[in-house]
Amino acid sequence: MARMIGVIGGSGLYEVEGLEGAAWREVETPWGAPSDAILTGRLDGVDIAFLPRHGRGHPLDPASIPYRANIAALKTLGVTDVISVSAVGSFREAMAPGDFVVVDQFIDRTATRAASFFGPGCVAHVSLAHPTCARLADAAEAAASAAGATVHRGGTYLAMEGPQFSTLAESRMYREVWGADVIGMTNMPEARLAREAELCYVTVAMVTDYDSWHPDHGEVEITQILATAGANADKARAMIRALPGLLSGPEAPCPGGCDRALEHAILTAPAARDPQMVDRLKTIAGRVL
Numbered sequence: 001m002a003r004m005i006g007v008i009g010g011s012g013l014y015e016v017e018g019l020e021g022a023a024w025r026e027v028e029t030p031w032g033a034p035s036d037a038i039l040t041g042r043l044d045g046v047d048i049a050f051l052p053r054h055g056r057g058h059p060l061d062p063a064s065i066p067y068r069a070n071i072a073a074l075k076t077l078g079v080t081d082v083i084s085v086s087a088v089g090s091f092r093e094a095m096a097p098g099d100f101v102v103v104d105q106f107i108d109r110t111a112t113r114a115a116s117f118f119g120p121g122c123v124a125h126v127s128l129a130h131p132t133c134a135r136l137a138d139a140a141e142a143a144a145s146a147a148g149a150t151v152h153r154g155g156t157y158l159a160m161e162g163p164q165f166s167t168l169a170e171s172r173m174y175r176e177v178w179g180a181d182v183i184g185m186t187n188m189p190e191a192r193l194a195r196e197a198e199l200c201y202v203t204v205a206m207v208t209d210y211d212s213w214h215p216d217h218g219e220v221e222i223t224q225i226l227a228t229a230g231a232n233a234d235k236a237r238a239m240i241r242a243l244p245g246l247l248s249g250p251e252a253p254c255p256g257g258c259d260r261a262l263e264h265a266i267l268t269a270p271a272a273r274d275p276q277m278v279d280r281l282k283t284i285a286g287r288v289l
């Protein structure tokens with residue numbers, strides 16, 4: 001089976017162009033509808049599915065995004081590899097507005113979002129020590145460089161609840177005490193759910209601002225973020241166009257084991273499982289149920 005690329009577009013990236021046979025498809029999941037219809041098509045012979053995370057026109061705030069439906073919908077379409085393209089603030093002088101950061105770690109400060117497909121009736125514990133896929137990160141890094149972006153490989157993304165931006169004290173704490181590199185509001189629980197659905201996942205964070213810690217830049221301003229996000233979106237589209245050439249070929253098992261994350265993760269004995277829950281879970285965990 002060939003790999004299929006899912007792209008979750010964040011703020012400023014609501015569609016991609018140039019897909020052969022492009023069609024917006026409505027997908028329903030046991031967790032409801034995703035943020036929007038999903039744009040499917042082919043790029044250089046590779047199947048692509050593009051989902052605007054906040055919906056076209058940006059009707060959804062970070063806490064209202066149907067994260068479970070989004071990941072389940074991509075899985076339903078046959079996606080194997082998910083690239084999250086996200087706007088972020090930077091805690092590092094060297095990670096400047098306009099730069100791309102291939103994130104490899106997360107700190108989750110979100111508070112109100114459904115963070116697992118599993119629960120009462122079918123309990124599972126997957127590993128999240130390495131929440132992103134190194135193989136996919138290699139491809140994302142190469143594609144972003146080919147698109148002309150300045151790329152930083154590796155970085156810790158702090159996922160905040162929002163929708164307000166951080167206070168100055170929070171910004172300083174995340175940067176100086178917690179060692180976070182970038183900040184956004186959406187990649188958790190997305191990364192957790194991708195792992196539970198056995199999808200390779202990586203975040204390409206596009207820096208739009210220095211959050212509020214930087215003495216020369218003052219507080220975060222949405223107008224500046226949107227201007228930088230618009231410029232970043234063109235580079236992101238070029239990155240997406242470069243991806244198929246780097247990911248095509250017959251599917252080989254993920255060296256990091258993303259595609260086998262549930263192998264030993266389900267604790268609930270078959271006889272103790274809730275049949276309705278199991279039925280729903282077949283969408284994302286059919287391989288092991």
Ligand SMILES: CSC[C@H]1O[C@H](OP(=O)(O)O)[C@H](O)[C@@H]1O
Pocket residue numbers: 009010011012053054061062085086087088184185186187225226
């Ligand atoms: C436009 S500023 C705040 C907004 O942008 C980021 O969204 P995404 O991760 O989907 O690019 C951030 O997380 C906030 O949702």
Ligand SMILES: Nc1ncnc2[nH]cnc12
Pocket residue numbers: 087088089090160165166183184185208209210211212220225
């Ligand atoms: N400074 C910031 N904080 C949270 N999310 C962001 N998205 C873009 N910039 C951000």
